[in-house]
Amino acid sequence: MLRKIRIVAAALFFALITLLFLDFTGAAHAWLGWMAKIQFLPAVLALNLGVIIALVILTLLFGRVYCSVICPLGVFQDIVSWISGKRKGKKNRFGFKKEMKWLRYGLLVIFIVLLILGLNSIALLIAPYSAYGRIATALFAPIYGWCNNLFASIAAHFDSYAFYPTDVYLKSLPVLIVAAVTFIILVVLAWRGGRTWCNSICPVGTTLGLLSRFSLFRPVIDTDKCINCSLCGKRCKASCIDTKNHKIDYSRCVACFDCIDNCHSGAIKYKFVCGNRHNAAEAKDSGNNGRRAFITGMALAAGAATVEAKKKKLAEGLATLEEKQVPPRTVKPVPAGSVSLKHFYSHCTACQLCVSECPNNVLKPSARLATLMQPEMSFQDGFCRIECNRCSKVCPTGAISLVESAADKSSIQIGHAVVIPENCVVNRDGVSCGNCARHCPVGAITMVPKEGTRLSVPSVNPEQCIGCGACEYHCPARPVSAIYVEGHEVHKER
Numbered sequence: 044m045l046r047k048i049r050i051v052a053a054a055l056f057f058a059l060i061t062l063l064f065l066d067f068t069g070a071a072h073a074w075l076g077w078m079a080k081i082q083f084l085p086a087v088l089a090l091n092l093g094v095i096i097a098l099v100i101l102t103l104l105f106g107r108v109y110c111s112v113i114c115p116l117g118v119f120q121d122i123v124s125w126i127s128g129k130r131k132g133k134k135n136r137f138g139f140k141k142e143m144k145w146l147r148y149g150l151l152v153i154f155i156v157l158l159i160l161g162l163n164s165i166a167l168l169i170a171p172y173s174a175y176g177r178i179a180t181a182l183f184a185p186i187y188g189w190c191n192n193l194f195a196s197i198a199a200h201f202d203s204y205a206f207y208p209t210d211v212y213l214k215s216l217p218v219l220i221v222a223a224v225t226f227i228i229l230v231v232l233a234w235r236g237g238r239t240w241c242n243s244i245c246p247v248g249t250t251l252g253l254l255s256r257f258s259l260f261r262p263v264i265d266t267d268k269c270i271n272c273s274l275c276g277k278r279c280k281a282s283c284i285d286t287k288n289h290k291i292d293y294s295r296c297v298a299c300f301d302c303i304d305n306c307h308s309g310a311i312k313y314k315f316v317c318g319n320r321h322n323a324a325e326a327k328d329s330g331n332n333g334r335r336a337f338i339t340g341m342a343l344a345a346g347a348a349t350v351e352a353k354k355k356k357l358a359e360g361l362a363t364l365e366e367k368q369v370p371p372r373t374v375k376p377v378p379a380g381s382v383s384l385k386h387f388y389s390h391c392t393a394c395q396l397c398v399s400e401c402p403n404n405v406l407k408p409s410a411r412l413a414t415l416m417q418p419e420m421s422f423q424d425g426f427c428r429i430e431c432n433r434c435s436k437v438c439p440t441g442a443i444s445l446v447e448s449a450a451d452k453s454s455i456q457i458g459h460a461v462v463i464p465e466n467c468v469v470n471r472d473g474v475s476c477g478n479c480a481r482h483c484p485v486g487a488i489t490m491v492p493k494e495g496t497r498l499s500v501p502s503v504n505p506e507q508c509i510g511c512g513a514c515e516y517h518c519p520a521r522p523v524s525a526i527y528v529e530g531h532e533v534h535k536e537r
Contacts, residue, residue: 045313046300049111057118064179064399065187067209072400072437079396079439082172083109083247088390089441102251106258106298110241110248116171116229117241117248117297119178123233124280135277135305137237139285142292147242147249154246161385164415167392171245174225176394177416181222184399185211214398215408218416237280242295252294261316262302264289268310275302275311365521367423370463375419376510376530378406378427379455380435380444383533390442391417397434397443403427405512406434420457422512422528429453429484429511453485456535458510458528460488460503466525469498477501479514479526488514488526501526506537 060078062071079085086094098109110117128134150169157166167173188211195206213219232239241248264275266289276286279302283295303311374384378397381387393416398406403425406418420427435446446452460479468476470493479501480488487507490499501514503526510528518524 046304049108049298049300053112053118053121056113057115057122060115061179061183064176064396065184067184067188067191067399067402069400069402069433072433076437076439079172079394079437081113082439083114083251084170084172085392085394085439088392089439091441098251099254102254103258105260106255106293106296107248107251108298109251110238111297111299114171114247115179116175116245117238119175120229120233120238120240121280121299123230124237127234135274137277137279137282139276139279139287140282142283142295143243146244147252150244151246151249161389162413163388163391164393164409164413164417167416168221168225169244169246170392171241171247173392173394174229176392176396177218177222178226178229180395180399181215181219182226210404215410215416217410218395218408221416237282238295238297239282241297242281242283248297255296255298256294258293259315259317260313261293262291262296262298262300262311262313263316264291265310265312268308270308270310272308274305274307278302278305367524368522369421369423370515370523370527372527372529374458374530374532375409375414376458376512376528377419378434378443379452379457379509379534380432380438380446381442381457381534382444384530385532387442388414388417390440392440392442393417394439396437396439400433400437402431402433420512420528420530422515424516426512426516427457429509453509454536456509456531456537458530459505459508460510460514460526461529462501462503462526463523464500464525466520466523467500468520468525469493469500471520473498475499476519478517478519482513482517483508484511484513485509509537 056078059075063075063078066072080089080091081094081098083095083098085091086098101108111121112118128136154166154169157163188209191206192208192211195208198204198206229240242252269289271286273286276284280299281295281297283292284290284302285292300313303313377384377387393408395408395416395418398408398418405420405422405425405427407421408416409419429452430449432446432448432452435443438444446455464470468474473496475498477490477499480490485507487504487509488501489504491502492498493500510530512528514526515524515528518526
């Protein structure tokens with residue numbers, strides 16, 4: 044019964060949190076946004092003490108239930124491992140493996156050091172929630188979008204608007220590469236060894252493993268009933284049951300209850316064990332803690348600029364416009380609610396949830412090594428609308444604080460517009476324009492007479508500008524806009 048409950052709960056959590064990343068309408072977050080906020084690392088970065096305490100208590104009571112039910116990457120590995128067992132026709136294919144302490148704790152130390160040094164983009168490559176977010180956004184979301192567009196096409200044929208098409212394009216080549224490599228590694232490890240990633244690489248798994256050693260409820264081996272058939276160890280995807288010595292490594296046990304379900308003699312029970320670190324059989328042996336060696340180096344190579352496959356067309360859908368190029372910004376703008384670049388990048392886990400939820404295609408993953416895959420604002424495909432606060436609603440880590448209303452957002456200066464006179468079509472082609480001034484939502488741009496002509500050129504009031512990018516997006520100059528947004532390292536109030 045415990046195993047069935049765990050499977051149902053895990054399947055529900057996995058399906059819903061995956062939908063959170065795939066949904067492009069924004070409707071899912073109103074009901075499911077809390078699922079991202081109860082993930083361990085986002086809660087830690089957001090200093091969400093309520094969630095952190097709840098997860099610690101959950102682990103101290105019942106073991107690593109978080110890893111087997113709440114963590115989407117853990118459940119994903121279970122799915123791959125289950126499919127592997129079905130294909131091979133061998134459910135009982137695992138065996139006990141000694142804990143690789145040097146790898147587990149070495150990676151955990153490196154992970155923490157990288158976070159302290161502010162190198163989040165490198166550290167978060169192995170963070171479970173972020174890794175799954177990148178996989179869902181870069182690999183699963185396009186398939187979801189294509190299926191939606193297929194249904195939209197079929198529905199339109201029958202004059203139905205139950206579905207509407209959405210743009211499907213490559214948002215970031217680095218994210219795609221990292222997501223694909225992570226996906227392949229996960230599938231290979233889970234296919235062959237079950238929870239190898241969780242118990243050898245994952246920093247969250249290692250952290251919770253330190254707590255689960257002292258959990259009050261654990262699977263316990265009754266040596267009087269055990270017939271030494273080894274079925275429990277062969278079914279254990281965490282490879283943590285030493286059947287020869289009747290021991291269970293609780294730091295690696297993910298509380299999946301497969302061993303209990305597979306034991307035909309009833310020798311394994313999930314029971315309350317107070318104040319005893321080991322199970323009954325383990326009490327005879329003090330065990331050997333071993334030495335913890337630390338990994339001394341970690342390298343990351345990432346490159347290639349962001350590839351945008353989306354084509355811009357005129358309203359008539361006939362003439363194709365030349366793609367805009369990203370202007371040479373000194374400071375990349377980040378969303379309202381981020382407070383500052385330092386705060387944003389130190390809290391962001393690069394999970395891609397805000398990128399997938401952005402309705403105006405403004406947030407794009409960074410291709411720079413220092414902030415690799417963390418979102419930054421780009422105005423080639425849209426601009427940040429004053430009434431939109433979706434990114435601040437979905438962020439689970441506090442990297443983007445909640446911006447309650449349009450009035451609040453219109454008072455935050457994330458950057459300011461800068462004019463490049465030689466690019467302006469008024470100066471370059473001698474034609475009137477004024478697009479930037481017409482579309483500025485806060486009236487920060489005015490058109491002033493150009494000396495010696497009847498034409499007018501834009502002038503920006505930096506104290507009024509909020510850096511929304513409407514001017515840059517609507518500027519007709521190609522390939523680089525005549526006006527662009529320069530970000531602020533610390534956001535201001537106007």
